[in-house]
Amino acid sequence: MIGVDFSENHIKIVQLKNLGKGQFALEAGGIGEMPEEAFLSEDQDKLLKVSSALKKVLSEANVTVKEAVFALPEASVFFTTIDVPEVPEDKLEQVITLEARRYIPFPIKDVELDWQIIDQDKENKRLTVFIASALKKIVDKYRQLAELSGINLKVLEVQALALQRSLVPDNFEKPVLILEWGDRNLSLIVMEKGIPRFSRRLELGGRFLDKRIAKTLKVDLKKAREIKEQTNLSDLVTADLSLEKIIEKELNQLTKAIQQSIRIFNTKNKDPVEIVLLSGGGAMLNGLTDYLKSNLPEFKFHPADPWKGIEVDPSLREQLQRTATQFSVVVGLAKRMSNE
Numbered sequence: 001m002i003g004v005d006f007s008e009n010h011i012k013i014v015q016l017k018n019l020g021k022g023q024f025a026l027e028a029g030g031i032g033e034m035p036e037e038a039f040l041s042e043d044q045d046k047l048l049k050v051s052s053a054l055k056k057v058l059s060e061a062n063v064t065v066k067e068a069v070f071a072l073p074e075a076s077v078f079f080t081t082i083d084v085p086e087v088p089e090d091k092l093e094q095v096i097t098l099e100a101r102r103y104i105p106f107p108i109k110d111v112e113l114d115w116q117i118i119d120q121d122k123e124n125k126r127l128t129v130f131i132a133s134a135l136k137k138i139v140d141k142y143r144q145l146a147e148l149s150g151i152n153l154k155v156l157e158v159q160a161l162a163l164q165r166s167l168v169p170d171n172f173e174k175p176v177l178i179l180e181w182g183d184r185n186l187s188l189i190v191m192e193k194g195i196p197r198f199s200r201r202l203e204l205g206g207r208f209l210d211k212r213i214a215k216t217l218k219v220d221l222k223k224a225r226e227i228k229e230q231t232n233l234s235d236l237v238t239a240d241l242s243l244e245k246i247i248e249k250e251l252n253q254l255t256k257a258i259q260q261s262i263r264i265f266n267t268k269n270k271d272p273v274e275i276v277l278l279s280g281g282g283a284m285l286n287g288l289t290d291y292l293k294s295n296l297p298e299f300k301f302h303p304a305d306p307w308k309g310i311e312v313d314p315s316l317r318e319q320l321q322r323t324a325t326q327f328s329v330v331v332g333l334a335k336r337m338s339n340e
Contacts, residue, residue: 001015001016001065001067001068001069001154001334002014002015002028002058002063002065002067002068002069002334003015003016003068003069003071003162003329003330003331003332003333003334003335003336004054004068004069004070004071004151004330004333005070005071005159005162005329005330005333006034006039006050006070006071006073007034007039007182007183007184007281008034008039008182008183008184008205008207009033009034009183009207009281010031010032010033010034010183010281010326011031011032011033011034011050011053011054011057012029012030012031012057012326012327012329012330013028013029013030013031013054013057013058013061013063013330014026014028014029014327014330014331014333014334015027015028015029015061015063015064015065015334016310016331016334016335019311022170022309023309023310023311024309024310024311024334024335025310025311025312026307026310026311026312026313026316026320027064028061028062028063028064029061029327030057030058030060030061030063031057031323031326032053032054032056032057032060033053034050034053035049035050035052035053038050038053039073039184040073040075040076040138040141042137042141047141047144047145047148048148050145051145051148051149054145054149054151055149055150058149066150066151066152067151067152067154068146068151068152068153068154069153069154069155069156069157069333069334069336070142070145070146070153070155070156070157070333071156071157071158071159071162071329071330071333072134072138072139072142072156072157072158072159073138073159074159074180074182074185074187074201075184075185075201076134076135076138077132077133077134077158077159078103078104078105078106078111078132078133078134079130079131079132079133079158079160079196079199080103080130080131080199081118081128081129081130081131081195081197082096082099082100082103082128082129082131083126083127083128083129084096084099084126084127084129085125085126085127086120086125086126086127096115096129096131097113100113100115100131100133103131104131104133106133106135110135110136110137111133111134111135111136112133112134112136112139113131113132113133114131114132114133115129115130115131115132116129116130117129118130118195130195130196132158134156134158139156142156155336157333157336158196159180159187159329160178160187160189160191160196160199161196161332162328162329162330162331162332162333162336163178163180163189163191163279163328163329163332164178164191164194164195164196164332165332165335165336166304166306166328166329166331166332166335167277167279167304167305167306167328167332168191168194168277170194173192173193174192174271174274174275175190175191175192175197175265175269175271175272175273176190176191176192176273176275176276176277177189177190177258177261177262177265177273177275177276177277178190178191178276178277178279178304179258179276179277179278179279179280179283180279180280180328180329181204181205181206181278181279181280181281181282181283182205182206182280182281182282183205183206183207183281184203184205184207185201185202185203185204185205186201186202186203186204186205186254186257186282187199187200187201188200188201188202188257188258188261190261190262190265190273192269192271197265197269198261198264198265200257200261202253202257204250204253204254204257205282206225206228206280206281206282208250209224209228209247209250209282209285210224210225210228211224212246212247212249212250213227213228213243213246213247216241216246217237217238217241217246227243228243228285229284229285229286230286231243231286232286232287233285233286233287233288233290233291234287235286235287243287244287244291251291254292255292255295255296258276258292258296258299259296262276262299273299274299274300275299275300275302276292276299276300276301276302277302277303277304278292278301278302278303278304278325279304279325279328279329280325280326280328281325281326283303283304283325284323284325284326289301289302289303303324303325304324304325304328305321305324306324306327306328306331306332307320307321307324307327307331310331
């Protein structure tokens with residue numbers, strides 16, 4: 001089975017083999033460019049271009065299976081936990097749907113809704129339910145994309161659940177903040193006991209850093225991206241500007257978002273967040289972990305390592321570790337399919 005993750009700039013795929021006892025082996029993997037302005041586009045020609053790009057990545061990676069799970073883009077997904085009264089099983093879906101309408105930011109007729117019971121209060125006869133909804137038009141688009149690409153789409157999954165599966169051990173019960181820094185958005189998700197308990201999304205993706213660097217240094221976006229990926233935050237880029245100084249505004253926004261998110265969660269929960277995992281392409285920024293440790297010493301920051309517990313060809317280990325944070329979501333997707 002394969003996991004497939006789409007973002008504004010990239011298409012990532014991973015195929016794993018389940019070795020048992022929580023161990024996996026990497027059978028195939030790859031990353032390709034997303035066609036320009038094609039991500040989430042409703043234009044049919046651009047959808048065909050995405051399909052061609054996906055088929056190219058699958059071919060170059062020598063993928064041997066057709067069954068896949070796709071990650072749903074965070075911008076089109078809403079998830080939360082709700083409390084509902086215990087009712088007979090044949091009434092439960094109706095009760096959950098009615099309660100979910102109060103929280104979902106889209107008209108209920110425009111979404112597909114999924115849910116699972118995660119806790120039961122027998123004394124008060126209440127259920128805690130995790131709900132996730134996605135816009136039908138996005139779901140339909142991904143189904144069409146899979147069909148065009150010759151893929152048997154088994155599951156569409158929320159990125160947060162893939163991140164949990166990829167990065168947090170099953171027996172780890174303390175809350176963890178996963179910071180997923182993508183091309184377009186910054187997502188802050190607190191996971192506890194396998195369930196997203198808090199989430200927040202900001203328009204602070206890697207492209208904002210690229211634009212800031214390009215404007216300051218008067219280079220194009222491609223060169224700006226190279227500078228961001230190859231230069232440490234504290235190293236000099238020009239005679240009088242460090243990379244940290246150039247993107248100081250964005251780094252300040254990042255630290256404030258982390259502080260605020262953890263404070264909001266901690267005020268409502270007895271077990272506080274202490275650990276932050278840095279994931280996504282933005283987390284590849286050289287010096288980011290040290291910067292956050294210095295500015296937020298009360299928390300423990302760690303770069304995400306989705307390859308932990310996965311057997312890989314020794315010749316690929318160094319390259320995979322260098323780009324590890326980019327693959328957190330797609331490895332989590334592939335683990336789901338390999339477990340089924």
